[in-house]
Amino acid sequence: MGILEVKNVGKRFGGLQALSDINLSITQGTVHAIIGPNGAGKSTLLNCLVGKLIPDTGSVSFEGKSVLGRKPHEINQMGISRVFQTPEIFGDLSVMENMMIPCLAKRDGAFSLQAYHALLSDREIVDRAEHMLEDMNMADKRNMHAAAMSRGDKRRLEIGMCLAQEPRLLLLDEPTAGMARADTNNTIDLLKQIKDSRPITIAIIEHDMHVVFSLAEWITVLAQGTPLVEDTPDKIKGHPKVREAYLGESAEH
Ligand SMILES: Nc1ncnc2c1ncn2[C@@H]1O[C@H](COP(=O)(O)OP(=O)(O)OP(=O)(O)O)[C@@H](O)[C@H]1O
Numbered sequence: 588m589g590i591l592e593v594k595n596v597g598k599r600f601g602g603l604q605a606l607s608d609i610n611l612s613i614t615q616g617t618v619h620a621i622i623g624p625n626g627a628g629k630s631t632l633l634n635c636l637v638g639k640l641i642p643d644t645g646s647v648s649f650e651g652k653s654v655l656g657r658k659p660h661e662i663n664q665m666g667i668s669r670v671f672q673t674p675e676i677f678g679d680l681s682v683m684e685n686m687m688i689p690c691l692a693k694r695d696g697a698f699s700l701q702a703y704h705a706l707l708s709d710r711e712i713v714d715r716a717e718h719m720l721e722d723m724n725m726a727d728k729r730n731m732h733a734a735a736m737s738r739g740d741k742r743r744l745e746i747g748m749c750l751a752q753e754p755r756l757l758l759l760d761e762p763t764a765g766m767a768r769a770d771t772n773n774t775i776d777l778l779k780q781i782k783d784s785r786p787i788t789i790a791i792i793e794h795d796m797h798v799v800f801s802l803a804e805w806i807t808v809l810a811q812g813t814p815l816v817e818d819t820p821d822k823i824k825g826h827p828k829v830r831e832a833y834l835g836e837s838a839e840h
């Protein structure tokens with residue numbers, strides 16, 4: 588059984604069947620990519636895994652426990668962290684202050700504004716956040732305004748903020764979207780380093796096939812809300828059904 592099991596999941600938005608009868612198993616310790624054309628249902632599926640959306644049908648379980656009906660922060664505490672399509676950092680805060688927030692959430696199980704004001708003098712949280720920034724190669728940016736950073740650095744910070752919660756499953760929705768090639772390559776290296784340095788499972792939604800083929804050990808192709816094919820990267824490369832699903836979107840750009 589996989590660390591995450593999705594069984595017969597369906598989700599409808601009004602007249603649109605965004606997901607139908609999705610079955611997916613993510614194997615512990617692997618990097619599993621979910622690819623597919625725009626509108627295939629990739630983000631909808633991810634949102635169903637983290638409590639942002641409730642599927643109409645089916646079940647989702649993590650380490651044998653159902654995630655359905657749980658709030659996003661509860662799912663987070665179960666051991667799943669996620670990076671959404673748009674970076675979610677606090678632009679008004681410094682890089683260090685951003686990093687202290689998940690460190691506090693991990694230790695105390697919750698985050699409140701009151702606790703946040705006490706953070707700045709909380710040695711344990713400061714040390715932990717500094718350690719995480721060093722781990723992310725961002726120690727030199729600790730006092731920078733988070734909003735002033737490049738897209739690549741914002742992503743790096745956001746991924747670090749997820750890791751500060753020590754997840755066993757990290758979900759990434761297009762982590763390299765809108766990035767310059769150099770930032771994309773840095774993100775690939777960062778994810779490889781994360782994978783090699785801790786016991787973690789990674790599920791990544793991605794359009795950039797360079798990223799997919801650099802990282803993934805298993806690939807599921809979604810098209811029109813349903814899995815079209817799943818296989819190893821070697822088998823997926825050049826698969827006729829995959830090219831058909833992408834209809835004009837290059838599978839090797
Ligand atoms: N909250 C919503 N309300 C109505 N329709 C939605 C909602 N969220 C997504 N959809 C629709 O569901 C379908 C799947 O959307 P989704 O965002 O999951 O696709 P995606 O595969 O992530 O696409 P992209 O690659 O562009 O990010 C699309 O047709 C989208 O317009």
Ligand SMILES: [Mg+2]
Binds near residue numbers: 630631
């Ligand atoms: Mg999406």
